[in-house]
Amino acid sequence: MIEQNRFWRIVVYGSLLIAAVYYLLPLYVMFTTSLKGMEEIRNGNLLSLPLDISLAAWQKAWSSACTGVDCSGLQPYFWNSVLMVVPAVAISTALGAINGYVLSKWQFRGSEIVFGMILFGVFIPFQVLLLPMAQTLGLFGMASSIPGLVFVHVVCGLASTTLFFRNYYVGIPDELIKAARLDGAGFWRIFLRIILPMSTPILTVTVIWQFTQIWNDFLFGVVFSGLDSRPITVGLNNLANTTTSVKEYNVDMAAALIAALPTIIVYVLAGKYFVRGLTAGAVKG
Known part of the structure; x- marks a missing residue:
């Protein structure tokens, strides 16, 4: 045996x-x-x-490789992605946490219908959203800008973040909320003092999920960005498709690794917390 x-x-x-x-x-x-x-x-x-x-290929990919007619490397695209990802992840995570808290612990009449409508957004193909989102960005005056990209990713990520937090918060005993309300605690005090400190696993899952989705996105980046707001994925595509007299495979590989490095680092450093968060109830129905 x-x-x-x-x-x-x-x-x-x-x-x-x-x-x-x-x-x-x-x-x-x-x-x-x-x-x-x-x-x-x-x-x-x-x-x-x-x-x-x-390291010459890495240096060239970062600072002097041609991406179309511009030969400043991936550096400006990288920082555009940073300026886009940080607020988009923070805002979509915060709003998802509040939505999940409301839909699980402060249920109102029709809350299940609202949750179902939000959940429907998880399954909508992003291609369907391109035209109405372009019209919305033009209406708000945010077209072809980094704030516009942040807005797009917050809106499109809100369904997933709400789903994660709502399903996690359902597992928190309702007695905690009732006891706090009897003690005079209100909506925000319960959320900040009781719910949020218990949310570390699902916060980790959501932040890693959103960071990966937004950083690796190409569709929204190529459609809604302008000349000065293109993210790293668009820069990498432009670099790889730029025709030169000699195809420099080492520069292309270095550029691909530069684009992938943030997500690799996140998963290497926080991958085990991502798995723990999932098993703690992040995707339970």
Whole structure:
């Protein structure tokens, strides 16, 4: 029996190791290629380690690579994404927490209908929203701007954040809210003193989810941004599609890693908290 368990343990871990290698191999190729010179790329092996490590491709991708007619690299696009992601994540998370709190602990007549309508927004294809969202941004005077992109991501992310928080708050005992109300605590005091301190798992899940969705978004970035507000995904696309006399694969790989680095760092540092938050009830129905 012990030998059989050991055998199946070896099979499981071996399968996981093979899967990990399979999924990490493209990342390995991108990273090693970004550290090679073009001569070594042309004459070397795709999977080989760099013989002479160089950060020239990273420097060029960041500060001097051409993205169309502009040759200032990905740096301005990166900071546009930062200016867009930070407020969009903060606002959509805060509004989702308040919505979830209201729909779970301060239910009113028709609250289930309201929640159903919000939930419907999770399943709407974003392509359907392009025309009405463009009209709305034009009406508010926020077209082709970073505040406009923030508004778009807050509106489109509100359904998911509300769903996460509402389903999490349903598991908090109603007796806590009733006791606090008997003690004279109001809506905001209960939320800030009781509910919010208990929300660390779902806050982590929501922030990571929203950060990843917004940072990696290309559709809204290419449709609603202007020349000075394009996010990193649009910059990366422009860089990769810019025609030059020599295709610099090392620069393209370095640019792709620069674009992916924030989300990689977030998941490496906070991935375990994301899993804990999900298992704590973030997506329970």
